[in-house]
Amino acid sequence: MDTSNLKDCLDSLFERFMAESSIFINKDVLSHDFIPEVLPHREKEIFRLASILAPSLKGEKCSNLFIYGKTGTGKTAVSKYVLARLEKKSLKLQGRVKVCYVNCRLAGTEYRVTASLCSALSLQIPFTGLSTAEVLNRLFKRLSQLGVYLVVVLDEVDELVKGYGDRLLYELTRSNSLLSKGKISLVGISNDLYFKELLDPRVLSSLSEEEIVFKPYTASQIKDILLQRAKMAFKPGSLPLSTLNLCAALAASEHGDARRALDLLRVAGEIAEREGATKVEERHVHEAQRKIEHDRTVEVLASLPLHSKILLAVLYFNGKPKLKGLTTGELYEGYVSLCRKAQVEPLTHRRVSGLLSELDMLGVVEARLVSLGRYGRTKKIQLKIPKKTLEKAFLEDVYFASLTENGELA
DNA sequence: CGTCCACAGGAATGACGGGCGG
DNA sequence: CCGCCCGTCATTCCTGTGGACG
Numbered sequence: 001m002d003t004s005n006l007k008d009c010l011d012s013l014f015e016r017f018m019a020e021s022s023i024f025i026n027k028d029v030l031s032h033d034f035i036p037e038v039l040p041h042r043e044k045e046i047f048r049l050a051s052i053l054a055p056s057l058k059g060e061k062c063s064n065l066f067i068y069g070k071t072g073t074g075k076t077a078v079s080k081y082v083l084a085r086l087e088k089k090s091l092k093l094q095g096r097v098k099v100c101y102v103n104c105r106l107a108g109t110e111y112r113v114t115a116s117l118c119s120a121l122s123l124q125i126p127f128t129g130l131s132t133a134e135v136l137n138r139l140f141k142r143l144s145q146l147g148v149y150l151v152v153v154l155d156e157v158d159e160l161v162k163g164y165g166d167r168l169l170y171e172l173t174r175s176n177s178l179l180s181k182g183k184i185s186l187v188g189i190s191n192d193l194y195f196k197e198l199l200d201p202r203v204l205s206s207l208s209e210e211e212i213v214f215k216p217y218t219a220s221q222i223k224d225i226l227l228q229r230a231k232m233a234f235k236p237g238s239l240p241l242s243t244l245n246l247c248a249a250l251a252a253s254e255h256g257d258a259r260r261a262l263d264l265l266r267v268a269g270e271i272a273e274r275e276g277a278t279k280v281e282e283r284h285v286h287e288a289q290r291k292i293e294h295d296r297t298v299e300v301l302a303s304l305p306l307h308s309k310i311l312l313a314v315l316y317f318n319g320k321p322k323l324k325g326l327t328t329g330e331l332y333e334g335y336v337s338l339c340r341k342a343q344v345e346p347l348t349h350r351r352v353s354g355l356l357s358e359l360d361m362l363g364v365v366e367a368r369l370v371s372l373g374r375y376g377r378t379k380k381i382q383l384k385i386p387k388k389t390l391e392k393a394f395l396e397d398v399y400f401a402s403l404t405e406n407g408e409l410a
Numbered sequence: 411c412g413t414c415c416a417c418a419g420g421a422a423t424g425a426c427g428g429g430c431g432g
Numbered sequence: 433c434c435g436c437c438c439g440t441c442a443t444t445c446c447t448g449t450g451g452a453c454g
Contacts, residue, residue, distance in 0.1 A: 109429095131431070305441090328417060351442055353418070369418075373452030376416025 022238070023273040023280060029232045030266040032259055035080050040228060041221040042074045045212055049082045049187075052210050056097050056149045056185060057090060064173060064186040064207050068193060069214025072257030075189050078214075079153045086151065096148045104160035110168045113160060114139060117152060136171055143175075143182035150184045157188040158195040166203045173206040216256025223248040225258050226265060234269065239280050243268070246285050264288050294392075297385055300362060301393035307347055308355050309394070310338055315365065315383045316390055325366070325382035328353065356381065 021027075028034055039046065055062040069075050083099040090097035100120035107113045114135045115125040123142045125135055143150060152172070154160065160168065169186070176183050188207055196204055217225070226244050247268065251261030265280075267288035272280040301312070314334035318326060326334070332352055339346035347355075356379070360367045367379040383390070 133431095347441095348443060349417090350419080350444080354442090357419085369450095371450040371452090372416080373450070374413090374415065374454090375452075376414085377450060378415095378417050 021235075021273055022276065022278055023235060023269050024233060025235055026233055027266065027269070029229050030262050030269075032262070035077055035084070036228060036232075038228065039074060039077055039081055040224045041217060042078050042214075045074070045078050045214060046082055048212055049078060050085070053082065053086055053151055053185065053187075056086070056151055056183075057093060057095050059096060059149055059183075061176065061183055062185050063209035065188070065210035065212065066196075066208040067187060067189045067212045067214065068191065068195075070216055070255050070257070071191055072251075072255075072259035072261075073214040073216055074258060075191070075214050076155055079155070079187060079189060083151065083153060096146075097151060098146075098148045099151045099153075101153045101155065103155045105156040107160075110160070110164045111135060113154070113168065117150070118142065120150065120152075121146060121148070132168070136168075140175055140182075143184070145182075147181040149182070151187070152184060153187045153189065155189045156191075158190040158192045158198075161195065161198050166199050169203050169207060170200060173203060217252070217258050218256060219248050219252035222252050222256065222258055222261045226261055229262065230265065233265075234280070238272075238278060239269075243280050243282055243285060246282050250285070250289060263292060267291055294386075294389055297364075297389050298393045301364070301385075301390065305355070306344070307352070308359060310342065310344070311335055311352065311355060311359065312364065312383070312390060313394070314338055315381065316387060318383075325368075325380040327378040327380060328356070329378060331356075331381055 029036070049065075049067075052065055053062055067075050067079065080101055083101055086097060087099045089095070098120055100117055102113050102116045104113055107116055111132045114132055118125045118135065118139050121139070121142045123138060125138070154169075157169070169188070172184055172186055186207060196208070199207070223245060226248055230239050230244060244265070247261050247264040250264060251257050254260055264285055268280050268284040271287050271291070272284045275284075277284070301309075304312075311331065314331055315326065318334075332349055335352060336346045356365070356367055359365045364383075364385055366382045366384045368382075369377070370380050371377045
């Protein structure tokens with residue numbers, strides 16, 4: 001492409017980008033972290049959570065609680081919503097309530113979770129250098145110094161406990177008996193029901209003084225949620241009701257995941273927009289479903305270790321597609337020869353077997369255990385994802401791209 | 411009906427790297 | 433800052449096993 005051509009190209013790209021959207025008014029309201037003014041079908045949960053946390057406004061100790069429910073059931077939205085209201089009310093009443101929302105998975109470590117709590121009390125903590133215990137000390141000191149009531153929401157708290165144990169939770173629940181002034185209330189959110197088994201009984205009993213379970217949304221509830229958002233997100237007339245219904249139905253069939261429904265709606269809108277269509281049609285939704293699935297798979301594939309990728313490459317270049325998959329032996333043979341070509345030291349049979357189980361678990365391949373009687377017992381291994389998806393993922397991989405360019409694999 | 415193939419997959423062990431406590 | 437400990441990845445060695453074949 002010569003320069004002037006490129007210039008034209010970019011010009012038109014920018015212009016199209018700047019031009020008013022044919023579909024959206026405000027796409028942001030379809031994103032995960034948008035919290036609307038009203039949360040349909042979660043009134044009971046909001047009320048329940050608010051009544052548990054309300055005593056904090058009078059400085060009275062309120063129960064710690066534990067919220068669980070599957071993804072996309074509104075746990076995060078409800079707790080952020082209530083926290084925001086609580087904070088607002090406290091400001092108005094000149095109360096002494098401070099709130100803090102932390103996503104433990106995003107924060108990552110005990111240290112960073114604790115540091116986030118500090119920053120809610122406007123206490124600066126260095127990125128590193130202190131021990132977690134020291135940060136906790138500073139937090140408690142600050143808390144009693146200010147004499148405030150800190151309401152903490154620990155989202156995806158199971159991730160923290162799986163990685164670091166329940167020590168931090170223990171320290172936090174224990175703190176109230178140590179502090180003369182200032183208190184902490186904890187709200188733990190998890191989508192893993194069995195998470196509770198990881199907790200020390202003392203922590204468990206203190207954290208789950210109250211419990212709220214979020215049930216999956218039904219199809220019609222998801223529809224209401226979508227309707228509310230669609231009014232804000234889409235131009236009038238650009239989103240037919242039938243399209244919206246389809247999104248709701250698809251998401252409902254997948255354990256009532258509202259987040260999924262919003263994703264579908266947004267991506268479908270983006271696809272329609274890119275097409276230059278004036279309406280989001282049902283086919284756009286189906287396209288969106290494929291795209292979301294595709295993107296997710298590409299992401300999974302890209303993060304795979306090298307040797308798993310080599311295994312997939314063997315399956316990809318498998319010469320006999322008619323046959324129902326390769327046996328473990330055949331796959332291993334192909335794997336070793338591909339390793340030779342790529343100048344990589346092959347792993348042992350045992351290890352490959354382990355990698356294969358991982359791929360099976362991820363749903364990337366299917367490995368059925370079969371017995372060939374006299375001729376042994378093995379697994380029949382088959383690719384379970386579209387070859388196109390695999391190509392996309394591999395071409396993004398620098399290492400593999402260079403191999404295929406040399407034509408070595410083909 | 412026993413054998414024996416071609417693996418599955420558990421247990422123990424080692425190399426390595428990164429984070430945590432002192 | 434250093435040593436220690438822990439988790440991850442990989443190897444080695446091992447026992448277990450469904451069923452066609454002789």
